[in-house]
Amino acid sequence: MDEDDQAPARQEALHWLAILNDVDTSEDDRRAWAAWLAQGETQQRAWANATMLWSRLDALAPERGPGVIAPPIANDPGPRRLSRRQWMGTAAAAVTGIVAGGGYVATHPEFFADYRTGIDTSRTIALADGSTVELARSTALSVSWSPRMRHMTLHAGQALFDARYDPHRPFLVTAGGAVMRTDAALFDVNHLTDSTLVTAIRDEVTVTPPVGGIRLAASQQVRCANGSAAGPTTVDPAFVLAWRDNRLVADGMPLADFVTELSRYRRGRILIMDPRLKALPVTAAVSVTDPDAAIATIAASLRLRVRHYTPWLVTLSPIS
Incomplete structure (x- = not known):
């Protein structure tokens, strides 16, 4: 043909x-x-x-508010x-x-996955022990419950976990190659393409790798990738949780991570054509209600060329 x-x-x-x-x-x-x-x-x-x-x-x-679905009971x-x-x-x-x-x-x-959100909705899940999980857009989560353990798997996307204290069952979250463990804490997990960002918002979370784990206190973040971890570093939780208000805030964020997060708000793919561009630092605060406008804004600031091949495929490349 x-x-x-x-x-x-x-x-x-x-x-x-x-x-x-x-x-x-x-x-x-x-x-x-x-x-x-x-x-x-x-x-x-x-x-x-x-x-x-x-x-x-x-x-x-x-956005939080009308976009949040009434929470069902998990498990x-x-x-x-x-x-x-x-x-x-x-x-x-x-x-x-x-x-x-x-x-x-x-x-x-x-x-x-047990629970999924699309490009237009966030979702709050009430777990059987009183804990809650708030899923960002384009997020997938599975829940495994047993008498000895509370285990969540974040397959994709980003979620805010509010773990209630249970003296008999630790609260575990797996995302990519990272494992988060706590007795009770509020923490955010962002499952990116090549790494996982874990941020403690309230109380403490232990993150593995490395062997033995890294203990995060409130406002600390660690990045896990390829069996190792970088950090902890001190971050502003308001930046990390901006997704709850339909915003994406970057303070020196690698372009690859920025694109991954922005992709959660539109159908299709945003593809970085030159691997050398992936580490470019992005500092911006954009609304995710118009992802294509955000792409254009970032491309202009970094002097990148944007091409829309179809409604589902956008590429970023250097301006020659």
């Missing part, structure tokens, strides 16, 4: 990937995706190529588990024989 003839199918495949990556996807959306995929070999090939591209982009780059089986089974059934039927598509879903565990 001529390359130009495949272009519409490629655009459609990227569109469906963006839709399916959003927790706000409806059952009608999933049925429409499955129907599109079943149209023929052209759509299946486009889907396979798009999922491989999407995964490569993963490797290369990455209680409910409609979310049924919804995941329905999703898996639909996806399995649609991608039978399409290895790349199935491989993408299999390597993204956040698809099957």
Whole structure:
């Protein structure tokens, strides 16, 4: 088939990937995706190529108030588990024989998390012990409860954990290669592409690695990456928690981290084309209600070129 003839199918495949990556996807959306995929070999090939591209982009780059959903009780089986089974059934039927598509879903565990938020909503979860978790946008969390341990897994995104004291069960959070442990504390965990930022807001949190852990006091932050940790450093909690007010505040933040965080507020990918740009320090305070405007602002301040190839793919590169 001529390359130009495949272009519409490629655009459609990227569109469906963006839709399916959003927790706000409806059952009608999933049925429409499955129907599109079943149209023929052209759509299946486009889907396979798009999922491989999407995964490569993963490797290369990455308001409180009315937006908060009334908190459900965690650790209680409910409609979310049924919804995941329905999703898996639909996806399995649609991608039978399409290895790349199935491989993408299999390597993204956040698809099957207990709790997810989309690009438009945050969410507060009430845990069975009285603890709470506030999920930022585009965040995925799983909860494991036992008589001996309270264990959360942050698959993606950012969350504020308010752990209540329990003398019999420590409160653990796993995110990337980092493990946070506390008896009772308020702390923020930001799961970035290549690292995890942990910030103690109130009381103390122990973070591993390294072996033995680093104990964070209030207003201290540590960055965990590649089996090691950098810090602790003193930070302003208001900057860290700006996401709760629909703002992104950076004080010397690496561009790669800034892009990862901003990507949580729009569909698709923002890709940094030159790896040397990833460490550029960003100092800014932007509203996330218009992510594309924020991209343009940061690009102008850093003298970067912005290209919008589709509504779902934006690139940043040096101005030659």
